[in-house]
Amino acid sequence: MDTLIEIKSLQKHFKTPVLSGINFTLCEGQTLGLIGENGAGKTTLIKIILGFLHPTSGSVKVFGKVPGRTSRIGYLPEKPDYHLLFSGREYLGWLARLSGMSGWVIHNRIEDVLELVGMQGRANQHMSNYSKGMLQRIGVAQALLSDPSLVILDEPLSGLDPSGQKDLRDIIVELQKRGKTILLCSHLLFEVERVCTDIAIIHKGRIVHSGNMNEVLVEQNNYEFGLVNLPNHIYNELALDFVIKQIDQNNILYTEKFVGEKEVFLGRLLEKQVIINELKPVKRSLEDFFISNTKGK
Amino acid sequence: MKVLGLALFSLKEYVRSSGLLLEIIMTAITICMFLDHYSRLTANDVYLAVGFFSVAITTLTTYRLTKRETNARIYMILMRSLSRFEYLLGKIIAVFIPSTIFSFVLFLLGFHFTGMQAQYSFSEAVVRLYPILMVLLISGSILIIFTPLVLGKMAYIFGLGLMCFLTLGHNEILAFLPPIQALIRANLTPTIGLNLGIVFLWGLYTVLFFAMAWVIFVKRELNYDPE
Numbered sequence: 001m002d003t004l005i006e007i008k009s010l011q012k013h014f015k016t017p018v019l020s021g022i023n024f025t026l027c028e029g030q031t032l033g034l035i036g037e038n039g040a041g042k043t044t045l046i047k048i049i050l051g052f053l054h055p056t057s058g059s060v061k062v063f064g065k066v067p068g069r070t071s072r073i074g075y076l077p078e079k080p081d082y083h084l085l086f087s088g089r090e091y092l093g094w095l096a097r098l099s100g101m102s103g104w105v106i107h108n109r110i111e112d113v114l115e116l117v118g119m120q121g122r123a124n125q126h127m128s129n130y131s132k133g134m135l136q137r138i139g140v141a142q143a144l145l146s147d148p149s150l151v152i153l154d155e156p157l158s159g160l161d162p163s164g165q166k167d168l169r170d171i172i173v174e175l176q177k178r179g180k181t182i183l184l185c186s187h188l189l190f191e192v193e194r195v196c197t198d199i200a201i202i203h204k205g206r207i208v209h210s211g212n213m214n215e216v217l218v219e220q221n222n223y224e225f226g227l228v229n230l231p232n233h234i235y236n237e238l239a240l241d242f243v244i245k246q247i248d249q250n251n252i253l254y255t256e257k258f259v260g261e262k263e264v265f266l267g268r269l270l271e272k273q274v275i276i277n278e279l280k281p282v283k284r285s286l287e288d289f290f291i292s293n294t295k296g297k
Numbered sequence: 298m299k300v301l302g303l304a305l306f307s308l309k310e311y312v313r314s315s316g317l318l319l320e321i322i323m324t325a326i327t328i329c330m331f332l333d334h335y336s337r338l339t340a341n342d343v344y345l346a347v348g349f350f351s352v353a354i355t356t357l358t359t360y361r362l363t364k365r366e367t368n369a370r371i372y373m374i375l376m377r378s379l380s381r382f383e384y385l386l387g388k389i390i391a392v393f394i395p396s397t398i399f400s401f402v403l404f405l406l407g408f409h410f411t412g413m414q415a416q417y418s419f420s421e422a423v424v425r426l427y428p429i430l431m432v433l434l435i436s437g438s439i440l441i442i443f444t445p446l447v448l449g450k451m452a453y454i455f456g457l458g459l460m461c462f463l464t465l466g467h468n469e470i471l472a473f474l475p476p477i478q479a480l481i482r483a484n485l486t487p488t489i490g491l492n493l494g495i496v497f498l499w500g501l502y503t504v505l506f507f508a509m510a511w512v513i514f515v516k517r518e519l520n521y522d523p524e
Binding site: 047052053054073080081082085094095097098099100142 | 298
């Protein structure tokens, strides 16, 4: 996989340090959720990636180059503002022309992005008449206009009603299917957990945790067993030798004390002729994981 | 093409938002000021009036047009596909187009209602407008530095003062900084060498002022949420 963004030892100071010692990579095909509290430095990091802000020190490479003007990145700013006196279609047309497209390419591209964001029917209305959700859709449409390989979405779901959030989530899933690399910055951890393949937690200007979503959220050594009718006496017997906790009649939580103990535990269950329906590692919610990594630190 | 695209986009947006109302009022007031004196005005008077008017209307339009995008959240979307050089140049051209049209309207009235027709044919009179076109470009290039886009709203007040100073001139620095009014008069005096010198100097200053605005703008970080 190609590395699209590579950041090493990035520092950014305004009057006080805002980002310190950021190391970060984003590879092709990933959907990375950048999460953090307000003022953690998420948007500053995005602005540096886009070349709007200059790093105080450290190196930032986007597509192997110093950040700058490129049509390979689509960007939806947080709380974007538009020239509301244009219609959605007209506005996208101007942006397409400014990004160097011409003729039928513009027309086809606009229809393509309008269809993707579900705005074909309303695209001829003045943007001043649009709802917040519609403006957000136009924002996504402008971000995708040049068919970029990397899409950066800064708080795309904030302020949207549940149905708007679902629609936008569907758009993100569609982008994933089209092979886009996505950097999603959001406060809505539930949404991030649903759509992202990777996460990076930024806290007080530092990335405190990053990695594959499934690997990060899995609780080490904790497993959930789905069993068919575990008799009480067998449960009590197992509880003497293993760390287990009954969730309900059919599910128990098992904690592996040492490597290889899980296999012994499985052997004991089979020996007792307990039918195992399901065995899965216990996963925390992203919210729990985020709080455990940031609270009081 | 991108520069022209941005200029047309900005102009269309500006026309829709403002209706060019203040520019129309300013042109109307200027016309009314000369209404009673048309018959007595010479060609030189018309060129001077159009010249000073072009400085004034550029000053007004530059501020009002660039103020439309002082919210960085708006122009950072445009900036994804444009360099800052293209962006600034596009804005100057966007100011240049309506300012030129209104100045030309004033010139047309002057040509038809004063004694100008007796002195020059229409085509000759139009050709003699070249210093005024330069003045329009110069004013835009100087003022763009002081706009809210580059330095800020308060800086524009200083820009206004500077424009007055540069237009009217000052004897001590006349040798290397001829006032803009000398440029306006360049087509009226027969001393070709001096006129060429003035045109050359102002061409140079235009480039220098624009370069200065560009350097400041390039170094400026686009931070719409100051941390």
